[in-house]
Amino acid sequence: MTWAAAVPAALVTAVWCVLPGMLVARAAGWRGIACWGSAPLISIALIATTAIGAGRIGVPWGPWPVVVTSVAVAAAVLAVRAAARISARRRSASPESVDASPPAAGTGSRWAFLHRSGPDGGHAGLALAVGMGVTIAISWLTVVLAFGPVDAISPTYDAVHHYNAVARILDSGDGSSLTVGELTTPGQPSVYPAAWHDLVALVVLTSAAAIPVASNLVALAVAALVWPLSCVLLLRQLVGRRPGAFLAGPILATAFTAMPWMVMTWGVLWPNLLGLALVPAGLAAAVTVIGLTRDSTIGRPAATVLGVVAAPAIALAHPNAVTSLLVIGLSPVVCAAVVSAVRLFRERRPLRAAAALIAAGAVAMAVLWFLAWSPFLAGVRSFDWPATMGAREAVLGVLWNAMNQRPELFIVSVLVIVGAVFALRSPLTGWLVPAHATTGFLYVLAVSREGALTTALTGAWYNDSYRIAAMLPITGVPLATIGVLGIAGLLVRAALRLRRVDPTAERRRMLALPVTAAVIAALVLASDGFRIGVHAYTVAGTYQREATWMLQPGQREFLDAAGQLVPPDGLVAANPWTGNALLYALTGREVMFPHMSGRWTPDQQVVKEHLRDAGEDRSVCEAVRSTGLTHVIDGPVSYWPWDERAHAFPGLTELGQTPGFEPVASGGGSTLYRVTACDPGPPPG
Known part of the structure; x- marks a missing residue:
């Protein structure tokens, strides 16, 4: 636009x-x-x-x-x-208006209000x-x-x-x-x-x-x-x-x-x-x-x-x-x-x-x-x-x-x-x-x-x-x-x-x-x-300087595409410090961590720290099912990478070679996965 x-x-x-x-x-x-x-x-x-x-x-x-x-x-x-x-x-034989200000005087043309002397003076x-x-x-x-x-x-x-x-x-x-x-x-x-x-x-x-x-x-x-x-x-x-x-x-x-x-x-x-x-x-x-x-x-x-x-x-x-x-x-x-x-x-x-x-x-x-x-x-x-x-x-x-x-x-x-x-x-x-x-x-x-x-x-x-x-x-x-x-x-x-x-x-x-x-x-x-x-x-200073960009080149287009691939009732986990939390605002697809900081539930903490272990640790799947998590986005930290809080989401990283996560789309350095580790049936492997 x-x-x-x-x-x-x-x-x-x-x-x-x-x-x-x-x-x-x-x-x-x-x-x-x-x-x-x-x-x-x-x-x-x-x-x-x-x-x-x-x-x-x-x-x-x-x-x-x-x-x-x-x-x-x-x-x-x-x-x-x-x-x-x-x-x-x-109360009065000659009543007066109770308006807070006197009515503007005069009518005239449609532009007369610009010139007439009203409560604020002429012109x-x-x-x-x-x-x-x-x-x-x-x-x-x-x-x-x-x-x-x-x-x-x-x-x-x-x-x-x-x-x-x-x-x-x-x-x-x-x-x-x-x-x-x-x-x-x-x-x-x-x-x-x-x-x-x-x-x-x-x-x-x-x-x-x-x-x-x-x-x-x-x-x-x-x-x-x-x-x-x-x-x-x-x-x-x-x-x-x-x-x-x-x-x-x-x-x-x-x-x-x-x-x-x-x-x-x-x-x-x-x-x-x-x-x-x-x-x-x-x-x-x-x-x-x-x-x-x-x-x-x-x-x-x-x-x-x-x-x-x-x-x-x-x-x-x-x-x-x-x-x-x-x-x-x-x-x-x-x-x-x-x-x-x-x-x-x-x-x-x-x-x-x-x-x-x-x-x-x-x-x-x-x-x-x-x-x-x-x-x-x-x-x-x-x-x-x-x-x-x-x-x-x-x-x-x-x-x-x-x-x-x-x-x-x-x-x-x-x-x-x-x-x-x-x-x-x-x-x-x-x-x-x-x-x-x-x-x-x-x-x-x-x-x-x-x-x-x-x-x-x-x-x-x-x-x-x-x-x-x-x-x-x-x-x-x-x-x-x-x-x-x-x-x-x-x-x-x-x-x-x-x-x-x-x-x-x-x-x-x-x-x-x-x-x-x-x-x-x-x-x-x-x-x-x-x-x-x-x-x-x-x-x-923040909008147009590359050093402060939160989204990597191509990442916004990737998020737009991801929004088309995630179902309307889906829930996506992503490290917000990667910029991928903006999926919610850009596409309407809900994300589990909508901001860099928050008071997350115990199930969210499990996902945040251990989701990548879901294929081996079936207890993680309880948190996945409880939250309704369907997808996860893995990508590099782009915002304040020197801040230790940006690396407090270990469960959402290095998913490429991890069993239980099916790649759906990639772009801008990030990848969208569907969480399959907790699907019914035998553990993926």
Whole structure:
């Protein structure tokens, strides 16, 4: 399949990312940025929670459960709004709308919505449309250069699990996060956040795309749609009705290597990619609830509901992202408390001022306890990634957005610094600076220091500097956008003064959008699309470099052929470190060991260690019959051959001259055998 042929599947992916949430948001009365920006968050919440509900009642996973749930939730929201209207009419002789935002004014032509003055100000629709158009183009070009073929496989440790988790959902019809973890813990209930896998499975089911294609298209959709729209919602709440922000914000969301591009190649951390992409929308809800907004388009009650929706959406994408939301969200809470305390002191109400500060301190201590001592994170705090650089290099990496030794991003870094200066001028945006600094500090700890302090503060992210680095753009994007708005504002003032025209607010507003457009266009051209080449090269590091290939030349074709030879009810044993575990994802034929690590059953352990002895040791056949094993693939270890775990499957090797294994097909250095050692009759020999 070519990238051009994948366009219909890409559109299907975009629909799943946006349409369910948009249906509910529109039912809630939200328009403009509030609707578009919250749609991905609500969509993921609907998809992930519906998968759990469908699994509990035995409904197979697919598009219809999501459609029914989305319509039902939208209808419920409409019913609540109708009840609220009736209540308002009874209380007032001149009732007012209870919508969270005023309805957009005007009708006109089909394109009038791009220009009319609605809840987000004049030309907001046009600005967002142009900004998102450029963003999609940049993202599409980046992934085409990075992935190569649209069906390219990510040859990474975690990718094997993610691909096969989707295959399990398609095979079993169960996409519940309460059961997907059983992929690597057979027979043992195991929770694993499956929002990503549920979404990929939906794309497969509704577009006929293969799992690798659907995975790549979902990654593209998250980078090009989910992440930028989420950032725009946060910007809308922070800077108000400034269409320049809706133009520049989405484009700047593609400008940082650490997020979304690095997360597409390291790990691979696809669930983290999805979870972090939703965090800005969660922050938008948080700052609205605590009152740090300008011309808010979402009321506090609605923002509270959105925050409640954000929790399961982000958690079911990846719990790491919830922790990121808590840590970044601490800054606006403290900032709001300080602003409130100052106001209360000035009003001679010191007790209330002290109470505000104490409450903020309690929240900060709760977050610190959660990071350092909470039993919920005890398991992940045990992971330890060694330091890889000195503190000075790490700090410079944060300053120039060159974390984990990636190329410096000078233009966007200068924008972040300029934006920080402008942001500090208002308490509504000032919290972005300490939040950015906090994330930078955590990254510096993780990448340059080892010890108890590092474990306590960064263990929630597995002490993984890549996961923490991906948090920086969450505040970096709004800071850079504020920087662009600030520069554009200075240029507008300078232009008006040069023409000796009074720089009134109305004149500045009229010029703000075109000048912002000129600034962002100049920056895009000067930086080659905010370093498209750098970002593509970063992602291509795992997709296109031979040294990291998991599949040997010809091995993928061999697996496709093997899938035709193994019956639908067959079960295949293969050392996952050979790449042959991808048989499940590529063909739908179940494999006994779908990932490199797992808590395998006793019978699986017997197969793993002693299958090659089945012709001589008849006790092995008990495990073969118990598991339903029919075939085995023998091949060379291609992934991390220096890792001792890669050689922990001795029972699946050297089968060529071993009695009881009938060769069926060969290719790419691997051979498919049918297990005959346990067939009825005399032992083979």
